[in-house]
Amino acid sequence: MIFGSHSNAFALSRCVAAGLAALGFMVAGSLPGHAQSNTAQITIIYDAFGKPSNLKKDWGFGALIEYGGKRILFDTGNNAEVFAHNVKEKGIDLTTLDFAIVSHRHGDHTSGLNHLVKVNPKLQIYTPQENFGVFGAAFPGSFFRRDESLPADMRYYEGKAPQTVRFGSAWPEGNFTWVTKTTEIAPGIHLILLNGLWGVDLEVKEISLAIETPDGIVLVVGCSHPTIEKIVEATKTATNKPIHLVVGGTHLLPAKDDQIRSIASTLRDKLEVRYIAPAHCTGEPAFAILKEAFGDRYVYAGLGATLVLGSKVTVRADAGEPQKYAMDESDIRTYRQAMVQGPYRALLGSAGGPAAQRSQ
Numbered sequence: 001m002i003f004g005s006h007s008n009a010f011a012l013s014r015c016v017a018a019g020l021a022a023l024g025f026m027v028a029g030s031l032p033g034h035a036q037s038n039t040a041q042i043t044i045i046y047d048a049f050g051k052p053s054n055l056k057k058d059w060g061f062g063a064l065i066e067y068g069g070k071r072i073l074f075d076t077g078n079n080a081e082v083f084a085h086n087v088k089e090k091g092i093d094l095t096t097l098d099f100a101i102v103s104h105r106h107g108d109h110t111s112g113l114n115h116l117v118k119v120n121p122k123l124q125i126y127t128p129q130e131n132f133g134v135f136g137a138a139f140p141g142s143f144f145r146r147d148e149s150l151p152a153d154m155r156y157y158e159g160k161a162p163q164t165v166r167f168g169s170a171w172p173e174g175n176f177t178w179v180t181k182t183t184e185i186a187p188g189i190h191l192i193l194l195n196g197l198w199g200v201d202l203e204v205k206e207i208s209l210a211i212e213t214p215d216g217i218v219l220v221v222g223c224s225h226p227t228i229e230k231i232v233e234a235t236k237t238a239t240n241k242p243i244h245l246v247v248g249g250t251h252l253l254p255a256k257d258d259q260i261r262s263i264a265s266t267l268r269d270k271l272e273v274r275y276i277a278p279a280h281c282t283g284e285p286a287f288a289i290l291k292e293a294f295g296d297r298y299v300y301a302g303l304g305a306t307l308v309l310g311s312k313v314t315v316r317a318d319a320g321e322p323q324k325y326a327m328d329e330s331d332i333r334t335y336r337q338a339m340v341q342g343p344y345r346a347l348l349g350s351a352g353g354p355a356a357q358r359s360q
Helices: 005-028 080-089 113-119 228-239 257-270 284-297 329-341 353-358
Strands: 041-046 062-067 070-074 099-101 124-128 137-140 164-167 175-179 183-186 189-196 204-213 216-221 243-249 275-279 306-308
Touching: 041 080, 062 204, 062 216, 080 113, 113 124, 124 204, 189 228, 204 228, 216 228, 228 243, 228 257, 257 284, 275 284
Parallel strands: 070 099, 099 124, 124 175, 216 243, 243 275
Antiparallel strands: 041 062, 041 306, 062 070, 137 164, 183 189, 189 204, 204 216
């Protein structure tokens, strides 16, 4: 094929840009142990809605992020067997991950760890640090008061407490790195740590993942217990960059329609989120309202969907399958079923539930 001078110049500029980008990664020292990849995508591997496939739908969230040569697992869903099945169906090799992130302690984001730590026990897993949390903890040996008058058999550690007291984890094989504050763990990769409240549960610490791209920040959220607005604000403060894409659970399930509309407007207009790909605990009414608010900048993120990152975020269509842009009746049916059978059952009170009633 013969190109004109304009095409040649364009091609040359693309090659130069690619070379500079690769050089940047090398200088920053961000190349992983395996081969560098130009893949820039996010694949949803755990959720309660998605087009018909061999993947198993269940309440929870999990995603594989591939960017800048790194492969990052974000959350592991609600059931280890379902997680393992979906990973196998998508052809994902968990032994080649660079690291994993578990956003917070709730079971619909952590249960797949039982499979992950068996397959890749040395994998570094970033988790929020919580006192006596499910991911383990550590305190100085001086954390309790002493009483020197007691006999040795009535004293902790016979009066000879260790310098550090470590508390166990539900996954003792896991190689957990506890996150105590918002931090940049690799060039252009940030963990945003915030506190949030969840119903009758105690305060929940939650990590969100922010990745710097030429188009702005790609922000991956697990459940947004601190509120999606605060997470976006904190991310912009930490990175001083615009938000190009938000993908994941936005925790709008319990919100009323007017609240959702206000939040959608804030995200779009005030916080200037470019694209949004809501999933998991967003809720059916919020899916509809966000789709209306963002229009063609709303990205479908059902189970099995692969979001292709770039200046325009798109969803890769499987061979012979039509592109999908919003929830259909099949999505709604499986989403409701998973919601009432999963960890939200007690809160919903019945099979109807607030989300189902809202869309009737």
